[in-house]
Amino acid sequence: MGLFSSILKLSRRRSPWVYVLNAGSCNGCDIEIGSLLSPRYDMEQIGALRQGSPKHADILLITGPLTLRSADAVRSIYAQIPEPKAVVAVGSCPATGNVFAGSPTVEDGVLHVVPVDVFVPGCPPRPQAILAGVQEAAHLLAEGKTGRWHKEKHHE
Numbered sequence: 001m002g003l004f005s006s007i008l009k010l011s012r013r014r015s016p017w018v019y020v021l022n023a024g025s026c027n028g029c030d031i032e033i034g035s036l037l038s039p040r041y042d043m044e045q046i047g048a049l050r051q052g053s054p055k056h057a058d059i060l061l062i063t064g065p066l067t068l069r070s071a072d073a074v075r076s077i078y079a080q081i082p083e084p085k086a087v088v089a090v091g092s093c094p095a096t097g098n099v100f101a102g103s104p105t106v107e108d109g110v111l112h113v114v115p116v117d118v119f120v121p122g123c124p125p126r127p128q129a130i131l132a133g134v135q136e137a138a139h140l141l142a143e144g145k146t147g148r149w150h151k152e153k154h155h156e
C-alpha cells in the first residue's frame with residue numbers, strides 16, 4: 001500500500017465527518033445524537049465532526065422510520081455525499097419501522113431506499129452505542145467495505 005493510500009485510510013478511520021438526517025423520527029434518537037456533542041460523550045474524542053452539509057460528510061446518520069414524504073429527500077441527500085460513504089441507521093425505526101411498521105405512510109426501514117452499513121438498535125439507543133456505530137462506520141470506510149445492506153422495496 002502506498003503512502004497516500006495509508007494516509008487516506010488513517011484519515012477515514014480517525015476523522016470521519018458526520019451528517020445527521022431526521023427521516024420522520026419522534027426526536028428521541030436525535031436527542032441522543034445531540035448528547036454526542038456534549039463534553040460527556042464528546043464525538044470529537046474519536047475525531048468525528050458534525051457537518052452542516054452532506055457534501056462535506058463521510059457518514060450519514062439517519063433516524064426515524066423513513067416516511068414516504070422524506071424518501072426522496074433521503075435519496076437526494078445520500079447522493080450528495082461524496083464516495084466513499086457510509087450510512088448508520090440510528091434506532092429501531094430506520095431498521096424496521098419499529099412502532100410505525102405497517103403504517104401506509106412509512107417505508108418500514110431505510111435500507112429500502114439507501115444502503116445501510118451499521119444498525120444501532122434501541123428506542124432510543126444510548127449515546128455510547130451511537131458513538132460505537134460511528135466508529136464502526138469509520139472502520140468500514142477505511143477498509144473499503146461499505147454498502148453492506150440494501151433491499152429494494154417495490155410498491156404496488
Ligand code: SF4
Pocket residue numbers: 024025026027028029030063064065090091092093094098099122123124125
Ligand atoms: S427508535 Fe424510538 S426514539 Fe428513535 S425515533 Fe423511533 S420511536 Fe423515536
